[in-house]
Every structure is written in C-alpha cells, then in structure tokens.
Amino acid sequence: xxxHRETSNVPPLRLTDVxxxxxxxxxxxxxxxxxxxxxxxxxxxxxxxLGPNGSGKSTLLKILMRIxxxxxxxxxxxxxxxxxxxxxxxxxxVAFVPxxxxxxxxxxxxxxxxxxxxxxHDRTWGLGWEGSHDRAVAMQAMRDLDVAHLxxxxxxxxxxxxxxxxxxxxxxxxxxxxxxxxxxxAFLDLHHQLDIARIxxxxxxxxxxxxxxxxxxxxxxxxxxxxxxxxxxGEIVAMGTPEDVxxxxxxxxxxxxxxxxDRHPQSGRPRVTLPx
Amino acid sequence: MTVHxxxxxxxxxxxxxxxxxxxxxxxxxxxxxxxxxxxxxxIAFSPVKWLGVSGGLGAAALVAFMVCxxxxxxxxxxxxxxxxxxxxxxxxGGAQDTTQxxxxxxxxxxxxxxxxxxxxxxxxxxxxxxxxxxxxxADPYVIGISSxxxxxxxxxxxxxxxxxxxxxxxxxxxxxxxxxxSLFIVYxxxxxxxxxxxxxxxxxxxxxxxxxxxxxxxxxxxxDPYKASGMYAWLMGSLTGPDFQTVSVLAVYxxxxxxxxxxxxxxxxxxxxxxEAARSLGVEVERVKRVIFAASALLTGSVVAFSGLIGFVxxxxxxxxxxxxxxxxxxxxxxxxxxxxxxxxxxxxxARTLLSPTEIPVGxxxxxxxxxxxxxLLVQQRRRIVS
Numbered sequence: 174x175x176x177h178r179e180t181s182n183v184p185p186l187r188l189t190d191v192x193x194x195x196x197x198x199x200x201x202x203x204x205x206x207x208x209x210x211x212x213x214x215x216x217x218x219x220x221x222x223l224g225p226n227g228s229g230k231s232t233l234l235k236i237l238m239r240i241x242x243x244x245x246x247x248x249x250x251x252x253x254x255x256x257x258x259x260x261x262x263x264x265x266x267v268a269f270v271p272x273x274x275x276x277x278x279x280x281x282x283x284x285x286x287x288x289x290x291x292x293x294h295d296r297t298w299g300l301g302w303e304g305s306h307d308r309a310v311a312m313q314a315m316r317d318l319d320v321a322h323l324x325x326x327x328x329x330x331x332x333x334x335x336x337x338x339x340x341x342x343x344x345x346x347x348x349x350x351x352x353x354x355x356x357x358x359a360f361l362d363l364h365h366q367l368d369i370a371r372i373x374x375x376x377x378x379x380x381x382x383x384x385x386x387x388x389x390x391x392x393x394x395x396x397x398x399x400x401x402x403x404x405x406x407g408e409i410v411a412m413g414t415p416e417d418v419x420x421x422x423x424x425x426x427x428x429x430x431x432x433x434x435d436r437h438p439q440s441g442r443p444r445v446t447l448p449x
Numbered sequence: 450m451t452v453h454x455x456x457x458x459x460x461x462x463x464x465x466x467x468x469x470x471x472x473x474x475x476x477x478x479x480x481x482x483x484x485x486x487x488x489x490x491x492i493a494f495s496p497v498k499w500l501g502v503s504g505g506l507g508a509a510a511l512v513a514f515m516v517c518x519x520x521x522x523x524x525x526x527x528x529x530x531x532x533x534x535x536x537x538x539x540x541x542g543g544a545q546d547t548t549q550x551x552x553x554x555x556x557x558x559x560x561x562x563x564x565x566x567x568x569x570x571x572x573x574x575x576x577x578x579x580x581x582x583x584x585x586x587a588d589p590y591v592i593g594i595s596s597x598x599x600x601x602x603x604x605x606x607x608x609x610x611x612x613x614x615x616x617x618x619x620x621x622x623x624x625x626x627x628x629x630x631s632l633f634i635v636y637x638x639x640x641x642x643x644x645x646x647x648x649x650x651x652x653x654x655x656x657x658x659x660x661x662x663x664x665x666x667x668x669x670x671x672x673d674p675y676k677a678s679g680m681y682a683w684l685m686g687s688l689t690g691p692d693f694q695t696v697s698v699l700a701v702y703x704x705x706x707x708x709x710x711x712x713x714x715x716x717x718x719x720x721x722x723x724x725e726a727a728r729s730l731g732v733e734v735e736r737v738k739r740v741i742f743a744a745s746a747l748l749t750g751s752v753v754a755f756s757g758l759i760g761f762v763x764x765x766x767x768x769x770x771x772x773x774x775x776x777x778x779x780x781x782x783x784x785x786x787x788x789x790x791x792x793x794x795x796x797x798x799x800a801r802t803l804l805s806p807t808e809i810p811v812g813x814x815x816x817x818x819x820x821x822x823x824x825x826l827l828v829q830q831r832r833r834i835v836s
Binding site: 235239259262264265276277278284294300301302303347 | 495496499579580583584585711714715718719721722723725726728729730731732733771772775776777779
C-alpha cells in the first residue's frame with residue numbers, strides 16, 4: 174500500500190536514469206527507446222511531454238503507469254520502489270488515458286466508466302458489484318466530462334470525441350492523484366480539444382490533480398502546462414517552463430524544421446507557427 | 450488492422466460528431482432530464498438485472514430440460530416426466546421400476562444433463578476467449594482449441610496410454626494438454642499481430658484445425674477398423690450413452706472450470722479494452738490470462754474428451770446473449786452458460802429424434818445451425834471494418 178498519500182511534499186512520480194528498449198535484452202540495449210531519463214514530477218503540476226514521432230513520449234508515459242518496466246534505472250511511486258505495490262495499488266493513485274480506445278463489445282458508457290472502480294475492489298469476492306459510492310464517483314466524473322447524458326448509449330455507437338471523454342471520465346473514476354494522458358486531443362475537433370484541455374486544467378486547479386500529458390500540439394501544451402519536457406530520440410533535450418522550452422533554438426533541431434515563435438495575444442505564452 | 454467494431458445497423462452513428470457539436474453549442478434543457486434518467490438507469494442495473502436474467506434463463510433451462518426428457522422413441526408426456534422426476538428425487542428408494550422410469554432415469558436424464566453441461570461449458574469458454582482475444586468471432590472449435598483437445602484424446606484412445614492413473618482417467622488429461630497447447634499457439638499468433646486482427650486469428654485457427662485433423666486422421670488410419678469407426682463417430686460430436694458416473698465426473702470438472710471463469714468476470718470486462726488499458730486499471734494481466742487459459746483448456750479438454758467435436762455453440766450463444774443482455778461478463782458468462790446448455794439440449798433432442806431410430810451426430814446439427822450464422826457475422830464484421 175502507498176503510505177504517503179497525505180505527505181504532499183513527496184513527489185508522486187520519480188524516474189532515475191531510466192533506460193528502456195523493446196524486445197529481447199540485447200536488442201533492447203542496442204537501440205533503447207528511452208536513454209538515461211531522470212525526471213521528478215511534483216505534486217499538483219501539469220507537465221507536458223513533447224517530441225517528434227518515435228521520440229519515446231508514449232513509452233515514458235507507460236513506464237510511469239508500470240505498463241512497461243524499464244531494463245535499467247529506478248521508478249518510484251510516492252517515494253517507494255515499484256515492488257512495494259500491486260498493479261491495482263498503483264491504479265488507485267495513477268490513472269492512464271490511452272491514445273485510442275478500441276472496443277469490440279457493446280458495453281454502455283455507464284459500464285465503461287464504472288470499470289474505473291476496479292482497483293478499489295480488487296480483493297472483493299464474488300462478482301464485485303459497484304456500490305452507491307462507486308456510482309456516485311462515476312456519475313460525478315461523467316458530469317465533469319459532459320457524458321452523463323450518454324450513460325446508456327453503447328460505447329461502440331458514440332463518436333470518437335464522446336468515447337474519448339468517456340475514457341477520461343473512467344480515469345477520473347479511479348480517483349487518481351496523478352492523471353497520465355497520451356495525446357488526449359489527437360482525435361478531437363477544435364471545440365472538444367479546448368473542452369478537454371479546460372476540464373483538465375480545472376481539475377488541476379480545483380482538486381490539485383497532478384497531470385502528465387503527451388502532446389503533438391505545441392500550442393495547446395504551451396497554453397495549459399506549467400512545465401514542459403522535450404524528448405529527442407529517447408533523451409531529454411530541454412525541460413522547464415513553456416518560455417524556456419518553446420524557443421526556436423530547442424525546437425528546430427528536434428523537429429528538423431524552422432519555426433516561428435511569438436506570444437499568444439491573450440495569455441502571453443509562447444506560440445509556435447510554421448514559416449511560409 | 451484495427452477493428453472498429455460496431456453493432457449491426459448503426460452505420461448512421463458515423464454522422465454523430467456534427468450533430469453532437471450542435472447539441473453542445475446550444476445546451477438543451479432536455480439535458481437535465483436526460484441526466485436524471487441516466488442516474489435511474491445506473492441504479493436500476495446490475496445485481497437486480499443479474500438475478501432477474503439468470504433466474505429467468507435458469508427457469509427456461511429447467512422447462513427445456515423436462516420437455517427434452519419427454520422426446521424419444523418412447524414418448525413420455527410432460528406431466529409424466531414431472532411425476533417421475535419428483536418421485537426419483539423425493540420418494541423413498543427412488544422411482545418405481547416401470548419401463549418409463551428406467552428409460553427416463555437411466556437413459557435420458559444422463560444424456561440431457563450431459564448436453565446441458567457440454568453446451569453451457571462451450572458457451573462460457575467461447576465468451577471468455579472472445580474477451581481474452583478481443584475477438585467476437587472466437588470459438589474453441591473455430592480457432593482450433595477443440596481439435597487440439599481431440600488430438601490429445603485421440604492419442605490417448607489409440608495408444609491406450611495407461612488408461613487410468615491413481616484411479617483417474619488419463620483421457621481428459623490428454624485432451625486438456627492438447628487444448629492447452631493449441632490455445633497457447635493461437636494466443637501467440639494473435640499476439641504476434643499485436644492488434645488482434647479478426648482475420649489473422651481465424652486464419653490461424655483454420656490452419657491449426659487442418660494440421661490437427663490431419664494428425665487425427667493419420668492416427669485413426671493406424672488403428673484397427675473397429676476402433677476407427679468409433680473414433681469417427683466421436684469426432685463428429687456425440688452425446689450418446691453416458692451413464693450417471695460419467696456425467697457426475699464431468700460435472701466436477703465443468704463446475705470447477707466455469708466457476709473459475711465467472712470469478713474472473715470483472716477482469717475479463719477490462720481485458721476487452723486491451724492488455725495495456727487493463728493493466729493501467731489495475732488488472733494483473735499475466736496472472737488473469739494464465740487462469741483463463743487453464744480454465745478454458747480444462748473445460749474444452751473435458752468436454753471434448755466426453756463428447757467429441759461440437760462446434761459453434763461457443764460462438765453463436767455469447768453473441769446472442771450479448772445482444773440481448775449486454776457485454777458485462779458478470780452476467781454474460783452465467784447467461785451464456787444457461788443459454789448454451791439449453792441450446793445443446795434442444796439440438797441433441799433434435800439430433801436423436803429427427804431421423805429416429807437413426808441418430809444424427811449432434812456436432813453436425815450445431816455446425817449446420819452455427820456455420821451459416823458464423824458466415825453472416827463474418828461478412829458483417831467485414832462491413833464494419835470498411836465503414
């Protein structure tokens with residue numbers, strides 16, 4: 174069990190010299206996806222992970238969720254080594270929203286969101302029906318994500334945006350302290366992109382939810398993140414506030430194209446556009 | 450290839466994004482009412498629905514059981530069946546030794562019970578494999594698990610390897626091993642393609658079936674003609690002539706296997722999301738997979754050992770149950786078991802009465818019913834991928 178939930182100054186997640194590669198040991202060591210990554214995620218921050226395709230962003234997120242286990246280096250959850258917890262111990266504190274959810278079976282949105290209660294009932298005998306508290310938590314999350322009115326619809330019959338919002342609602346139903354999002358806005362139109370970003374921001378401000386998000390959208394990340402991290406071929410090349418990271422000097426070598434960086438007229442945050 | 454599977458007849462759902470956007474742009478007052486409704490729906494669900502559905506299906510299975518007992522060369526009326534059943538259970542020293550009573554208790558009850566257990570187990574295994582492989586078309590017969598078990602059993606029968614060890618028959622154990630090995634191969638095929646393509650798995654199953662069938666035929670050709678004809682009858686799927694002892698031994702295996710699967714119901718729900726998502730929600734994926742593998746192999750192995758190859762029950766039954774009662778495995782597994790058992794009782798009654806006194810192998814009946822349904826589902830699946 175995680176002991177330090179109330180101790181706010183313990184960083185929820187910390188990676189030290191993490192190296193990870195897919196496949197067998199030798200090939201994994203030869204071409205690692207992540208190389209010597211060290212990173213401390215502070216409680217209550219919104220951290221954005223940026224980088225081109227194949228730079229190891231999603232892999233980093235999956236290591237934080239213990240979906241993947243690194244060959245070298247250590248990962249700590251709330252200051253404790255990974256073998257201190259079962260997978261459901263972690264799932265009660267950290268929730269993960271994958272890039273895309275495929276579902277071949279006709280679950281309703283209600284059922285789908287209630288699956289987020291699984292880690293809270295992992296030792297339950299019998300069929301583990303969700304109680305009124307579980308349903309209240311799920312209903313609150315569905316209201317937050319504006320999918321409560323879709324509760325009885327089938328997940329296979331809603332639009333991509335509605336499905337993605339339902340998946341975020343499921344993650345919140347885990348009542349996590351840390352929310353990991355893998356390109357949460359990739360399949361959404363402009364309106365719903367903004368919606369998700371604002372909801373996440375609000376949950377962060379109002380409830381102190383720590384958020385780590387992977388994004389291809391530099392401007393969205395610049396706008397909504399407290400801190401950014403730039404990955405290139407599995408290594409961290411820049412880390413800091415949006416003002417530090419969203420600069421032409423660090424973006425151009427990483428993405429291999431020239432960019433224009435100016436300021437957003439309302440927020441003053443750095444803004445990236447492509448030259449003509 | 451990714452499969453965005455959708456329910457039949459929902460092609461128009463594709464048009465939703467724009468309409469949803471409009472709906473959001475002008476928040477309708479209806480939203481509040483809709484929310485209230487969704488709360489009610491959420492409360493009016495699970496345990497109550499579970500009791501209602503499984504109770505209803507259980508009662509239906511009992512009625513079907515009694516009706517099926519009445520059919521046969523010697524017709525026994527429904528009230529007569531009920532009387533004899535009650536006498537046999539309640540009366541001191543069992544039912545009277547009338548011809549009807551003997552036919553009922555010594556011939557029909559074991560056979561119909563066997564049909565129920567075999568059908569129920571196949572349906573429960575089908576539902577579990579579908580979740581594990583994230584493939585609504587998985588079925589122990591179609592993807593080659595049953596023929597793996599059959600090969601194991603054939604080896605045991607033909608070589609007569611020490612027919613019993615510690616008083617236990619070796620036959621089910623060999624079938625269990627065969628099922629486990631083929632399940633492992635099928636799973637490796639599915640994993641190699643990462644995205645669990647429907648077609649890869651079916652193709653792998655076809656090839657596995659071909660290999661195992663060839664090996665079984667080869668073994669049969671080595672056997673003496675008398676044994677060989679028995680093998681053929683068994684391969685076509687048959688529920689002929691069980692005694693009470695056989696049925697009760699099998700019942701132990703099957704109740705154990707199905708209970709293990711039902712205990713994993715919530716994990717199965719999460720596994721339909723994919724292994725990574727399941728792990729992120731707290732499922733110990735490797736452990737759950739091992740448990741489901743073992744239980745599925747136990748069920749398939751013991752069913753095949755006692756009744757040969759009976760196909761498609763594990764495919765069509767969970768599919769129908771999902772359409773009727775939803776995808777939650779806590780209900781799906783139980784309901785599939787009851788419906789699958791009822792289905793096979795009826796199929797077997799047809800098999801033994803349609804051309805009476807000749808018997809049609811029950812595997813032939815289920816294949817003739819299930820095969821076309823499978824093809825229909827396959828075509829539909831294809832449409833969904835295209836759309």
